[in-house]
Amino acid sequence: MLTLTGVGKRYPTGDRALTDIQLSLPKGQVMALIGPSGAGKSTLIRCVNRLVEPTQGSIRLEDVELTKLSGSRLRHARRSMGMIFQEYALVDRLSVMENVLSGQLGYVGFWRSFLRRYPQEAVAEAFRLLERVGLPHAIDKRADALSGGQRQRVGIARALLQSPKLLLVDEPTASLDPKTSRQIMRLIRELCAERELAAIINIHDVALAQQFADRIVGLRAGEIVFDGKPSELTSDILTTIYGEEDWDTTPEPADDDEDGEQVTHPAEPLRATQSHSVPRQSLLASGGAQ
Numbered sequence: 082m083l084t085l086t087g088v089g090k091r092y093p094t095g096d097r098a099l100t101d102i103q104l105s106l107p108k109g110q111v112m113a114l115i116g117p118s119g120a121g122k123s124t125l126i127r128c129v130n131r132l133v134e135p136t137q138g139s140i141r142l143e144d145v146e147l148t149k150l151s152g153s154r155l156r157h158a159r160r161s162m163g164m165i166f167q168e169y170a171l172v173d174r175l176s177v178m179e180n181v182l183s184g185q186l187g188y189v190g191f192w193r194s195f196l197r198r199y200p201q202e203a204v205a206e207a208f209r210l211l212e213r214v215g216l217p218h219a220i221d222k223r224a225d226a227l228s229g230g231q232r233q234r235v236g237i238a239r240a241l242l243q244s245p246k247l248l249l250v251d252e253p254t255a256s257l258d259p260k261t262s263r264q265i266m267r268l269i270r271e272l273c274a275e276r277e278l279a280a281i282i283n284i285h286d287v288a289l290a291q292q293f294a295d296r297i298v299g300l301r302a303g304e305i306v307f308d309g310k311p312s313e314l315t316s317d318i319l320t321t322i323y324g325e326e327d328w329d330t331t332p333e334p335a336d337d338d339e340d341g342e343q344v345t346h347p348a349e350p351l352r353a354t355q356s357h358s359v360p361r362q363s364l365l366a367s368g369g370a371q
Contacts, residue, residue: 082108082279083129083247088138090124090303098124099303102138106247109277111270113284113294117323121303122283126249129281130162131155142247163240165269167252169232173225177216180224180235181207184242203242210238214268230261237268241276248273248280254289262286266293287319 088102099121106112114122127133129140131147140147142161150158163184171180185203211217214234224232233253240248250269254262266282270293273280284290290297291311299307299314299322307318316328 113290116300163245
């Protein structure tokens, strides 16, 4: 579905962020990008949706060559790519519902969005999404009144309101506590399965990547140094990606039970080491005013 061929990025300073990236992501696959800070993970994600311009190579989403698009054609293509940000990118003074509905900006345009003139079906879908991500009680709350986990759930609902084919997720758990991090990763994983969405998740937490991703790609200095299943991520490979460290002593995170209570387990190594080596009525009314 998504294919990157020979993608590179060099900044005007001469610094190279990405070198000859070759990747193919099929429909429905959740792929985690891991690697040290400065490895090029965020740059790679932003090259896909052209928030960063690649300096070479090809990026194709289905039959569309993204690197050749500009203007309205690029804006149209970006509808197919939902972005979930590390710092949430919400408008604090707006309500939860208004932030979610901003996911329709690529469809209704700035002025209709500014005047809150959204299609009724989009408003109804926003209500459904907020129910699905666990925030039906927070529809009219201002975004700045939410916790970090709640803000990230709003960002997820906003991205899904675009009806994307691909999710680009940049450090979704960086500002969250361990329990909330697992809940957010589990939610993203479930939503991708429900909607047959492909996803690229830039994440620092290797244990979370192993637990929730179908595939892990390791970057170091802008190059791919590992591409495989979570179970194939050995201590030697982690050393190749990150450098020398005693990886065998890193514990797996605990799971949560159905009620959100933490379930503790004896400390054990990462799987890698087990290898060989607005009110509802008014919104609906505005949605109907076409």
